[in-house]
Amino acid sequence: MYNLLITDDESEIRNGLSNYFPWHEFGYQVVGQACDGEEALAFIEKKPVDVLLCDIRMPSLSGIDVAERLYRQGSGVKVILLSGFKEFEYAQLAVQYGVKRYLTKPTKYVEIAEVFGHLRSEMDHERMPAPSPSASSAESGLADHTIEKVKAYLQDNLSAATLENAAKHVYLNPFYLSKFFKTKTGENFSDYVMNLRMHRAAELLKTxxxxxxxxxEIVGYSNAKNFTRMFRSFFGVTPREYRNED
Incomplete structure (x- = not known):
């Protein structure tokens, strides 16, 4: 079991997260609650904590402040931030302190399950005394699953495809996803999306x-002139010329 500390300045949210989700089924036990960042750090100093689920906006210390302090201390505590929609861009700053994942408010069962399920797999792998073939296979499978999920999302949502939206879909920090995608695919996220858009546009022009x-608009360009310029740069002809080609 991994020790989990839940921190939020709203008692209703703290208690709800602590009690309504079956943490034990996912390999976690809630060892405490904290009402602010200072209390969370004090708790971590006294008792072993593996994971901190922390609200991003709190009095005194924000969730990012807490993540920064733990990072500076060389702490091994994994931090997952609770973020409201309007705080999404602010939450991206936390990647420099090792925060890879976040949950959006109001939290949903399936999101908690996916985020903490992936995190548990990562921590299980880190705790292995030495790498094994099976460990590499499990880690590779998890990475492949995440990348395939991102690609499937982009295919189905080209009109709204952004790094931020894709990151929300897999519950990862956008900056982390960008680096992760490049590492696993060898291609920049933005280049991959542009390729998808251009080839989908070409298909629609012909069919x-x-x-x-x-x-x-279908492929995600609100300005038709920008789309035409990009299409010509990509294929060497305008959309109209491409459509009229034999």
Whole structure:
């Protein structure tokens, strides 16, 4: 079992997270609650904690402040931030302190299960005394699953495909996902999305009667002129020229 500390300045949220989710089924035990960052750090100094689930905005110390202090101390505590939608960009700052994942409020069962399930797999791997073939296979499988999930999301949501939206879909920090995607695929996230958009646009030009501005919107360009410019740069011809080619 991994020791989990839950920190939020709202008692209702703390108690709800502590009691309504079956932590034991996922390999965790809630060892305490803290109402602010200072109390969380004090708790960690006295008792062993493996994971800190911490609200990003609190009086005194924010969740990012707590993550920074733990990072500076060389602590091995894994930090997962609770972030509201409006705090999403702010939460990205925490990647420099080792925060890879976050949960959005209001939290959902499936999101908690996925985030903490992945985290447990990572920690299990880290605790192994020496690498094994099976360990490498498990880690590789987890990475492949995440990348495939991102790719599937992009395929189905090209009109709204952004790094931030993809990161939300797999509960990862956007900056971390960007580096992770490059490491695992050898391709920049933005280049991958652009390739998807251009090839989808080319397909639509050949197989539908949609107008250029309609295809532009379908593949995620709100400005048709920008789309045409990008298409020409990518294929060497304009969308109209491409459609009329034999």
């Amino acid at each position: 539908t009667h949609c107008k250029t501005y309609e295809i532009s």
